Amino acid sequence: MKKDEFKKLYNQEVLKRNKKPYNFDADEEADVVIEAYNPLCGDKFNLYLNKEDSDIKSAHFHGFGCALSKASTSLLMELIEGRNKTEKVEKCHTYLEAEDSGSSKRLQNEVQKVFAEMKNFEGRVDCVTLSWKALYDKMKNDED
Amino acid sequence: MKKDEFKKLYNQEVLKRNKKPYNFDADEEADVVIEAYNPLCGDKFNLYLNKEDSDIKSAHFHGFGCALSKASTSLLMELIEGRNKTEKVEKCHTYLEAEDSGSSKRLQNEVQKVFAEMKNFEGRVDCVTLSWKALYDKMKNDED
């Protein structure tokens, strides 16, 4: 990744969300706490979800991570708040698929597209998908 | 090793001793039986020694091995019969040293020289030194 690519990508959405992450606090009373942890780099976020029936009433997160993981977790919180479970799983799935397949076609949302492009960050895909994967795995497991 | 080198070396002493090895029989009554064994190729000889005081009254051997190991064991039997222990250790030592150092200077005996040259057999030194090492190790151990 060249420096201007770096700047371009960080500029658009990442730095903004890194500085002002959405719902960045520890909600100790949450119904569900999911840990998203990367042992190789030490990034660790807790995702705090409050449910109402099968809907997510509120989604908060807190922890330590790079700008990419923080911004992408922040985006995840924005997106899932108010959603029901199936929608959430679908969202994560669509997103992770885009990461995997290299296609962002199925992603409608402009913001999501930016994140899907992040896989071009050499060696940083793990950062971007950290919380999405953790949430997806948890949801899938609960289903089974 | 080229084929004519092979033939030259085998011709002189090896084939003779391989066909008519010295004292090639199992002396089940022997005072000492030493096993000389190479696990990689399966060569295995038993050395049967009969003592009188610290002298070797008789030295026999039996087993399975290639022409080099058989001939060299045969030579060893010839050399140690009638010797006392110190002489034996000395003989083996001189010989193994010659193998190691690449020098056959200290070896007086013409026959021994041939064997010392056997280390030029690519990858066959182990065959040649098999019984000599086994005897030497045994003698050294008994000393300690």
Next chain:
Amino acid sequence: MKNIKDRFPIFKSHPDLIYLDNAATTQRVDKVDDLLDEFNRKDNATIHRGVYELSAKATARYEQVRSKVAGFLGSDNPNTIAFTKGTTESINVVAHSFIKKRLRAGDNIVVTVMEHHANFVPWQALCKEMGCELRVASLTPEGSIDTLAFERLVDKKTKMVAITHISNVLGTINPIEQLIETAHAQGAPVLVDAAQGAALYDLDVTKLNYDFLAFSAHKLFGPFGVGILYVNPEYMGDMQPYTLGGGIIQSVSANEVTFQSYPFNLDAGTPNVSGVLGLGAAIDFLNELNRAECISHTHELANRCVVELARVKGIRILGGTQMQRSGIVSFALENIHPHDVSSYLNGDGIAVRAGLHCAQPLHYFMKEPSTIRISFSIYNADNEIDILIDSIKSLKKFWEQ
């Protein structure tokens, strides 16, 4: 198979070399040499969490090889594949990190008497440690597994069946599909030692249904120091680490440690990155080949070799003509020790192996203290058999002079 030899640089510097020691290690194909050299000079980096380009690229390529190997075995799950040091380490991993904790005194493990030490000693040691029985399946005089006897050995107490696909001494191609069925009928998982077969034979897991499979890169035209372990997804969750160290840790404090999951819990220490990429290039080469043609080429060579050897007086060939034989032929020569034979053959530029070939139990069983092994690969040719036979005949003459 005519132009294949040109792909192997060793024959450029040794045009007269008749290399018949392919069961020990194959020669390296140009593609592998090129890749290794290029990686060393231009792309060298270690993997994981290097966020600079060289390292990120090496990481991506390393993981691509995992997918490639999975595909090579017919699996669409790259995470079934772990990288090891070789077949030997792969088998040890299964013994130590999978089956050990499932063993109770009185259980048994079934192997065959034709196993390479790598697929014999780890099970033997484990059985001894855990108070279990090692059951060694016998062979027919021809050198095939006695399938009826095998069936009787496997029972409800059998916790693992470990069998070789091809014997590295006899060349026997075992009916592994059938043996696997027998084992599965008793609920026993099966490890296939594919060291000798992986280069040319189809080992598709969807057809053969093995649970574990092991092979080495250096026997399929690839580099030393790299091997593969395939683990059935059903058992992946049970795989513990083997060697402990960096790269496999989830979290560690003074009192606690948690590990990543298979296959990443087997990558302790800096991996052999160049070796793994070299394996990838070797598999690319294998995928280019018409493997059916390669198999019939090596089988024909071996069969003709058997016929020609049988004509030489005083030769005993291991295994019969009824068994399924790969490109391997082992024999002994009356009155001339295998090492003397191989030294003499070397004088004619012929490279063969002499000894026990890491298969002592088989040699005891066959009552041969030592043998000479000829093993063919894709670059061998018919006229090499003529030279071999001539050399043996001339040795006999020299010996009997």
Next chain:
Amino acid sequence: MKNIKDRFPIFKSHPDLIYLDNAATTQRVDKVDDLLDEFNRKDNATIHRGVYELSAKATARYEQVRSKVAGFLGSDNPNTIAFTKGTTESINVVAHSFIKKRLRAGDNIVVTVMEHHANFVPWQALCKEMGCELRVASLTPEGSIDTLAFERLVDKKTKMVAITHISNVLGTINPIEQLIETAHAQGAPVLVDAAQGAALYDLDVTKLNYDFLAFSAHKLFGPFGVGILYVNPEYMGDMQPYTLGGGIIQSVSANEVTFQSYPFNLDAGTPNVSGVLGLGAAIDFLNELNRAECISHTHELANRCVVELARVKGIRILGGTQMQRSGIVSFALENIHPHDVSSYLNGDGIAVRAGLHCAQPLHYFMKEPSTIRISFSIYNADNEIDILIDSIKSLKKFWEQ
């Protein structure tokens, strides 16, 4: 040190590369690349009992490397040296094949909090298994081992002391001579993890008197997949095999197995012959170097780097200025995560590592969740520090815009 860089082919294809990840892996020297390529194309063969020329030559060269490594460590006994996959495997071998059977419940093993996972997790797991205590020596705030505290940890129940020569995060050079004396005074054998030091520092066993020493070829300009274990002759007889398989067997029947003795009982499976010969070439290169000059070169770079970094606002450098520091500097930057830093530096062609560097206990101890590591080698130059510092400053500007 001017012309040294020309010896490293990677800088020909990447002339602007500023490679500061030498603690992870060093670049390969031309001599090693040349040897590997030549071996692969012209000399490829496996070792032991190949009685044909290629194999006999490979065997002889392989064993020569054993002598060379012994000589490199000041030992005149080649059989003190075993070849492994790397430092990690070497340490596991000592844990599993030497010390395990000497441990009784209530014994203890002493390590330090600055150990790499490779020299921490194996001992931790062993202690857990055997009911022993893992004692973790603490550091001064400066990042040096607290030698007084260390002395109190070692007692008559200490069955092993395992310490790193150089911390792969702090760069601390430990007073191993003194620590070894402390351990020996209590009768405890000492393993030195020399992964970071073996390339440049004098690790002569006759001076330092360690009992076990481990290092990896890939950190001394050599290939991946090869490591060294040195064992004091006093303990050689106690070394059991680790991985089981061919090449280490003395004799095996259906019921019994006996093994060869150390170091040959560690060579299970086909060895990484090319890798070992590559290590030999790397040691030849090291022997050519003026190592004292190399050490002062890398120390000067690291020291200047510390000074320059300290001037940048918001930077926390791990370890102090009082400690003995090798060519390694780790730091954290206020408000900018190490991965963001390293991605940005990559944009300027600078390769550094970010994360926990396989040293979680140390990071917990230092209360840093993650750091950026700069590690210098002989081919790095002063102006690279300028570029590094400029890049960090420009990142800060971009971040705070």
